[in-house]
Amino acid sequence: MTAENSARSTSAATLYIDGAWRAAALGREFDMFNPADGSVLGAASDGSASEARSAVDSAAAAFAWWSRTTAYERAAYLERAHALMLERAEDLAVLMTKEQGKPLKAARNEVRYAADFLSWYAEEAKRVYGATIPSSRAGHRFMTMRQPVGVVAAITPWNYPVSMITRKVAPAIAAGCTIVLKPAEQTPLCAVAVFQVLHDAGLPAGVVNLVTTSDPAPVGDALLDSPAVRKLTFTGSTEVGMMLGAKAAHTVKRVSLELGGHAPFLVFGDADPRRAAKGLGLVKFLNTGQACICPNRVFVQRELVDDFLNVLVQRVSAMKAGNGLDQDVTIGPLIDEAAMTKMRRQVTNAVDHGAKVLTGGERLTDPRLPGGRFFAPTVLTDVTPEMDIYHEETFGPIAPVIAFDDEDGAIAMANDTAYGLAAYVYTENLSRALRVTEALRFGIVGINDINPTSAAAPFGGTGHSGLGREGGPQGIDEYLDTKLVGITL
Numbered sequence: 464m465t466a467e468n469s470a471r472s473t474s475a476a477t478l479y480i481d482g483a484w485r486a487a488a489l490g491r492e493f494d495m496f497n498p499a500d501g502s503v504l505g506a507a508s509d510g511s512a513s514e515a516r517s518a519v520d521s522a523a524a525a526f527a528w529w530s531r532t533t534a535y536e537r538a539a540y541l542e543r544a545h546a547l548m549l550e551r552a553e554d555l556a557v558l559m560t561k562e563q564g565k566p567l568k569a570a571r572n573e574v575r576y577a578a579d580f581l582s583w584y585a586e587e588a589k590r591v592y593g594a595t596i597p598s599s600r601a602g603h604r605f606m607t608m609r610q611p612v613g614v615v616a617a618i619t620p621w622n623y624p625v626s627m628i629t630r631k632v633a634p635a636i637a638a639g640c641t642i643v644l645k646p647a648e649q650t651p652l653c654a655v656a657v658f659q660v661l662h663d664a665g666l667p668a669g670v671v672n673l674v675t676t677s678d679p680a681p682v683g684d685a686l687l688d689s690p691a692v693r694k695l696t697f698t699g700s701t702e703v704g705m706m707l708g709a710k711a712a713h714t715v716k717r718v719s720l721e722l723g724g725h726a727p728f729l730v731f732g733d734a735d736p737r738r739a740a741k742g743l744g745l746v747k748f749l750n751t752g753q754a755c756i757c758p759n760r761v762f763v764q765r766e767l768v769d770d771f772l773n774v775l776v777q778r779v780s781a782m783k784a785g786n787g788l789d790q791d792v793t794i795g796p797l798i799d800e801a802a803m804t805k806m807r808r809q810v811t812n813a814v815d816h817g818a819k820v821l822t823g824g825e826r827l828t829d830p831r832l833p834g835g836r837f838f839a840p841t842v843l844t845d846v847t848p849e850m851d852i853y854h855e856e857t858f859g860p861i862a863p864v865i866a867f868d869d870e871d872g873a874i875a876m877a878n879d880t881a882y883g884l885a886a887y888v889y890t891e892n893l894s895r896a897l898r899v900t901e902a903l904r905f906g907i908v909g910i911n912d913i914n915p916t917s918a919a920a921p922f923g924g925t926g927h928s929g930l931g932r933e934g935g936p937q938g939i940d941e942y943l944d945t946k947l948v949g950i951t952l
């Protein structure tokens with residue numbers, strides 16, 4: 464926050480606390496930039512720790528009665544929010560492209576995906592069942608009931624700035640929890656638009672609260688230090704997730720973490736190389752490579768490498784980088800200069816160790832978009848374990864290709880990482896598909912499939928990729944405690 468910023472008259476009122484939009488104290492706000500051209504897009508209120516505490520107070524007060532509403536009442540709000548989000552889908556998608564950079568078509572897909580969580584958890588709210596358990600004692604019974612954990616703190620990233628919000632908010636409020644959300648500092652305007660949907664759907668004051676800020680640590684600390692907050696749900700980097708998880712331990716909060724990935728993409732000799740290369744081109748360059756399920760290491764059985772690369776390089780070199788609002792653009796900008804530096808470093812390091820650049824490999828300049836951060840979609844081959852890109856999450860548009868000779872070797876290399884989010888297997892052999900899937904230490908496996916995600920399906924990782932699942936019945940379990948009841952008749 465610069466002195467100039469703090470002196471500016473306030474136009475942004477993007478804190479949503481106790482059912483009302485508010486500006487931050489002293490009118491503090493911060494600017495948002497369009498990553499395609501560097502232009503200022505708008506401003507958000509720069510919330511502080513004390514505003515985060517007010518949001519927790521509001522969520523705690525609302526929890527007292529929201530947790531006692533019926534599942535049918537909560538579902539009705541979610542259904543209204545779902546309908547409103549679809550009504551506003553185009554505006555939301557355009558805002559997302561401007562604030563985050565992804566091509567408009569991808570932004571439209573994300574809004575539909577985001578809306579799916581609202582409708583899916585409206586239904587699932589009604590299926591929060593308990594159990595009766597036979598007791599070994601005569602005249603004695605056991606039962607379980609499921610109850611909401613309490614106030615939830617949610618911290619979301621910039622790469623999927625709409626769907627990562629509904630993926631947390633929908634199951635939380637379906638379960639009967641109330642929530643305080645801190646969105647990424649790069650994309651608060653998308654969060655504001657989602658909260659406007661929730662507000663217009665009539666959600667009562669205090670059930671959902673939003674604290675935008677340019678300085679995540681004090682706001683995050685206020686949420687994590689509060690004993691009233693009973694659950695942390697976080698999506699972001701492994702480094703920050705580990706730190707927040709440790710802080711949450713001081714008040715023994717429930718924790719779910721959806722962290723980084725280093726997805727292997729395995730193409731076996733019996734696969735169709737065209738189909739595999741097409742799949743890789745789509746999922747690797749999704750969101751300019753800025754998704755935690757993007758393949759980071761492409762293992763191809765040696766006899767297929769040439770055919771696979773021919774198709775891949777052809778497809779990748781035809782991709783067009785630019786402003787996501789332009790119709791033919793398939794690759795948007797990188798989110799910030801640090802990402803650009805990382806791409807350059809990974810390519811230079813790989814080339815220094817003997818990798819070849821088959822296409823891309825450098826920053827692109829577009830005279831019409833002088834402030835844009837575009838990195839050419841890149842294919843590297845002859846990648847080896849000596850290179851940074853073999854071990855590090857890339858989070859950008861670089862596909863490193865590594866040849867392998869046999870199944871066991873491929874599995875060993877695929878598992879040679881502390882991460883464990885998504886993995887992909889291309890093969891026409893059913894036994895191999897199942898064998899390899901069982902051997903991969905990852906939470907999600909796509910078999911000849913590049914889109915293993917849905918509101919109905921549990922998404923999450925193992926190891927340094929996180930804890931817990933989002934989506935599906937498992938997604939609402941994260942917001943519920945099980946109460947055991949013993950009854951003497």
Ligand code: ADP
Pocket residue numbers: 618619620621645646647648679680681682683684698699700701703704707
């Ligand atoms: P990325 O590197 O992809 O931006 P981060 O893990 O830094 O991922 O960010 C994900 C989310 O975590 C964002 O909402 C960000 O503001 C938040 N965040 C980052 N650092 C902290 C922190 N110290 N305390 C709380 N939240 C944080």
